[in-house]
Amino acid sequence: MNVKLNENERIDQLYSSDVKIIQNPEVFSFSLDAVLLAYFTKIPLKKVKLVDLCAGNGAVGLFLAHKINGSINSIELQTKLADMAKRSVLLNHLENKIDVFQDDLLNSFRHVPKDSVDIITCNPPYFPNFKASKKNPNKYLAIARHEITTNLDDIMQISQGLLKTNGKAFFVYRPDRLTELMNKMSKYGIIPKQVQFVYPRVNKNANIVLVEGIKSGKVGGLKVLPPITVYNQKNEYNPLVREMLYGK
Secondary structure, three states: OOOOOOOOOEEEEEOOOOEEEEEEOOOEOOOHHHHHHHHHOOOOOOOEEEEEEOOOOOHHHHHHOOOOOEEEEEEEOOHHHHHHHHHHHHHOOOOOOEEEEEOOHHHHHHOOOOOOEEEEEEOOOOEOOOOOOOOOOOHHHHHHHEOOOOOHHHHHHHHHHHEEEEEEEEEEEOHHHHHHHHHHHHHOOEEEEEEEEEEOOOOOOOOEEEEEEEEOOOOOOOEEOOOEEOEOOOOOEOHHHHHHHHOO
16 A cells, blocks of 8 residues: 655564554654563453553554454554554554554543453653653654653553453553552552563663553562563674564
8 A cells, every 4th residue: 555654754664573664753763662562562362452552653553463363542642643653554454453543542431442451552751741851852752752741640540441350551661660650550450460671781770661560450479570681792682682673
């Protein structure tokens, strides 16, 4: 299908899932965080409904489309990002599997019924919206990275409302806010069950954390999974990350 590209847009490919995705460095481009979140998200064999919150240009939903037997709803506030996501869905002939809604995630229940979702994925804005905090002058990137239009309370409230009992939520976040993330999850009844830290290199501090929670799960039983290290000493991707990006 011929899909129109706007100014400064390009088509990139995630070879491991044979997905093409429209990117615009001046508006939004997916990062390794999205690839890691898609890898970390466990998809059962049964038919399921998945919702991707703070969807950006739709990367996580697109990366999971080949794994899922069911439907994906991507919700993104920013018009330009949602438009890129919609055109990427068409580019990959996934319009029968993925729906993209351009809306505030607080309006999610207009598009997806409460208590109907099996899996939620979310790559939230990482940085608090303090008045004194330095923000990217690019408004698109500032909104994607800072809690300007949403925050953890909003995200957890909506996640809790959308998920079925025992439904699962998967988040990618910054380790320095892990305590806050897990506290907010627990506050809204999404009990943290698995954590996996991602390190840029050996002997460096973790800079990404992946967290799985279960709605109305039993408290306790948290597992810390083996670490993921992105680069080796030659500054090349380690085998697991290379497989996420390029396939076996």
